[in-house]
Structures are given as structure tokens and as C-alpha cells.
Amino acid sequence: MTDDGIELRDDSDADRSPNDRPREPDPELTPEQVVEAQTSAIRNADREGDPTGSSDPQRAQDRILRTLFAFAAPAFRRRHGDFEGVAAAMTNPIYRPLVAAETVERGPIDVDGDRAVQKVLARPEDGRDRTYEFVLERQSTGEHEGCWLIAAIDMVYVGESPAFQRRPTVEFDGRAITCEEGATLRDVLLRAEGRSPYNDVSQVANCGGNGLCGTCAVEVCGDVDDPSERERRRLELPPHSGDDDLRLSCRTTVQGDVSVVKHDGVFGQHVADGSAPSDEEDDR
Numbered sequence: 001m002t003d004d005g006i007e008l009r010d011d012s013d014a015d016r017s018p019n020d021r022p023r024e025p026d027p028e029l030t031p032e033q034v035v036e037a038q039t040s041a042i043r044n045a046d047r048e049g050d051p052t053g054s055s056d057p058q059r060a061q062d063r064i065l066r067t068l069f070a071f072a073a074p075a076f077r078r079r080h081g082d083f084e085g086v087a088a089a090m091t092n093p094i095y096r097p098l099v100a101a102e103t104v105e106r107g108p109i110d111v112d113g114d115r116a117v118q119k120v121l122a123r124p125e126d127g128r129d130r131t132y133e134f135v136l137e138r139q140s141t142g143e144h145e146g147c148w149l150i151a152a153i154d155m156v157y158v159g160e161s162p163a164f165q166r167r168p169t170v171e172f173d174g175r176a177i178t179c180e181e182g183a184t185l186r187d188v189l190l191r192a193e194g195r196s197p198y199n200d201v202s203q204v205a206n207c208g209g210n211g212l213c214g215t216c217a218v219e220v221c222g223d224v225d226d227p228s229e230r231e232r233r234r235l236e237l238p239p240h241s242g243d244d245d246l247r248l249s250c251r252t253t254v255q256g257d258v259s260v261v262k263h264d265g266v267f268g269q270h271v272a273d274g275s276a277p278s279d280e281e282d283d284r
């Protein structure tokens with residue numbers, strides 16, 4: 001931490017690309033991260049790099065199924081067999097809407113000891129939504145001891161289940177990130193694959209979310225809490241002006257669906273097209 005309250009930090013999560021999502025079981029992964037790995041694979045199937053350079057939909061589907069197979073619990077594999085067996089099961093009419101979903105939303109996760117259940121709403125192109133339940137179990141023995149793996153995926157409702165509790169969605173630069181109500185916006189944006197609430201040098205030189213440096217400023221439209229007096233005061237300091245509709249993402253909590261724009265300045269301030277921030281601004 002410098003005298004100005006700026007600390008050097010490693011925002012490695014901020015640079016996560018779709019290719020960086022978890023591929024293998026790991027005892028460090030929470031059950032929600034395991035489900036997120038699946039929904040991320042579904043959302044990003046078309047965008048993920050293919051070593052062959054192909055954009056073949058069949059290959060995109062294979063990438064989804066391989067992620068699922070990698071996290072399948074032994075009981076799941078016993079039920080469906082090898083990869084071909086799992087692939088056949090997951091592309092039948094029950095699971096096809098999930099694998100081919102245009103968008104997927106995760107509801108809150110219910111963790112009880114070594115078992116966890118999370119509802120997932122799949123929205124395929126044809127508009128015929130389906131609600132699934134991912135059942136996960138923490139492994140007590142074997143190769144993946146300590147890891148959360150998928151024991152079952154059940155379709156529980158044709159359409160959006162009345163029991164599905166929608167979580168706020170944060171739209172950010174082409175990403176849709178679901179989060180808990182009350183989540184700090186900065187934390188949510190840092191989870192956006194390949195995106196960040198910071199620009200340039202502030203990726204590594206910022207105050208770590210303490211509301212001091214002003215570099216996490218973003219334009220927010222939607223349901224968030226009101227700014228505190230302290231946040232208002234920070235946003236009145238140059239290069240911010242206090243009246244440019246910005247919020248400090250580290251001081252903002254998500255209350256409902258929001259969309260976020262990060263402007264180009266080092267501090268996330270508006271910068272006119274074609275003009276770079278002045279040296280004076282950069283020095284602040």
C-alpha cells in the first residue's frame with residue numbers, strides 16, 4: 001500500500017477469459033463454482049477457442065459435454081456410462097434444451113453438509129424454457145476426494161419453475177453475471193470473464209475496494225443502493241466531476257437487475273472519443 005492508499009494487487013480473476021473457467025475437479029472449488037463451470041461452458045460454447053479453429057456447432061456442444069463429464073460424480077457415470085453414454089443422455093429431448101440454451105440462469109444454491117442443490121433455468125432459442133436441478137455431492141473417497149461433483153441433473157419443470165428464485169443479473173460489456181442481492185458491484189464485475197471494472201494501470205494499482213482511489217468508477221443503470229456521502233465526496237474529486245452519473249463499484253450494492261458501462265479513462269471517467277486522458281489526470 002502506498003501513502004496514497006493505493007495498493008498493488010493481483011486481479012488475476014479480472015482477466016479470466018472463457019477459456020480460463022475450471023476444467024477439472026478441484027477441492028478448492030465450491031459447489032456453486034462447479035455449476036458455474038457448466039453454465040459458463042454453455043454460455044460460451046460458441047466463443048471459446050477451438051485449437052482447430054473450427055466454429056462447428058458439434059464441437060461447441062462437445063466442449064459443453066466434456067466439461068459436464070469432467071465434473072460427473074462416479075454415480076452419474078455409472079448411470080450413464082462413458083463419455084459417449086453421457087453425451088447421448090444429455091442430448092436427448094429432456095436435456096437438449098439445457099445443452100442448447102441461449103441463456104442460463106442460476107438460482108440460489110442450497111448446501112446441506114456434503115450435498116448441494118441448485119436450480120438452473122435454461123432458455124433455449126425456441127423460447128421453451130426448462131428448469132433443472134443440479135445435485136452435487138462432495139466426494140469422501142477416491143480420485144476426487146474432497147471435490148464437489150455432479151451426482152444428478154434433473155429436469156424439474158417445463159418452463160420457469162415457480163420455485164425458481166431469480167437472482168439479479170448484471171449486464172456488463174456483453175456478459176450477463178448473476179449474483180446475490182446485496183452483492184458488491186465491484187466483486188461481481190471482477191467475476192465477469194475477460195472483463196474488469198478497472199482500466200489500464202488501475203488493474204494493478206487501486207485501493208482494493210476501499211472507496212479511496214476512484215478508479216473503479218462505472219456508469220450504472222438499474223437497481224442499486226444510493227451512494228453514501230463518502231462515495232459522493234470521492235466522486236467530486238477530479239477527474240470525476242460529481243455529476244457524471246458514475247458510481248464507485250466498490251461502494252455500490254446490487255439490488256436488482258442492472259447494466260454497467262465502463263468508460264475509457266484511467267479512472268473510468270468519460271473520455272471524449274479520440275482524446276486520451278491528460279497527463280495531469282494520469283498523474284493524479
Ligand code: FES
Nearest residue numbers: 209211214216250
Ligand atoms: S477500488 Fe478504489 S475506489 Fe473503488
